[in-house]
Amino acid sequence: MVAYAGSCHCGAVTLDFRSKRTPAELGARSCQCSFCRMHGASWTSDPGGQVDITLAGPVSRYRFGTKTSDFLVCTACGVVPVVTSEITGRFLGVIRVDCLEEKAAFLDAAAPMDLDGELLEARIDRRAERWTPVAIKQEDMH
Template structure:
């Protein structure tokens, strides 16, 4: 499937090819509880994401182990994707992907809250 996506203001846009998103992932760690995003159940290889960023809008937040790079738009504040510590790929905010009906996707919950040494997916 060919997908495109963006943050809210459009400073960050991207395109990629992947298998279809048939399910999502939520996480109950301290950050994801506040973020509330439905994420991709699988990650995309970093070099598979054709990213177009205007005006250095792509910001990065880290916490705890600081090994997971949580990326967001520094203009509109939207979380777009993060770089997974486990796979090294990008886990995507499915809400940022064009024409994807996230309201009807089943999802699993990653128990990040109870993995003290990992806490982030």
């Protein structure tokens, strides 16, 4: 697997995203929801990959819309490097490509996506099928 490193702006939230796929194969999805448009966020995921998230500082978990996923917002710098959701007992997520060191390679294959009309059950099924398995580690902040 190839490792793609990333973080929020200040480094309090770090990502180790691993995939057998190239950035061109993974691509990026530019979500058209109001939150993602306001933040200029594009996302990627690989159900066959893994993302390890390390929290070395406090984060806020922001939920909106269907309230079925957590946008992990670094409370120090305000960047959202990953979104997670617990689905059938598993944690899955999408990685913000703008927070990856190799973001340009992902963004070259970016495509807009609009999921506003997606039914809740279909949304959960899509995430279960396409999002990346997640492990979160909280570092001792003392």
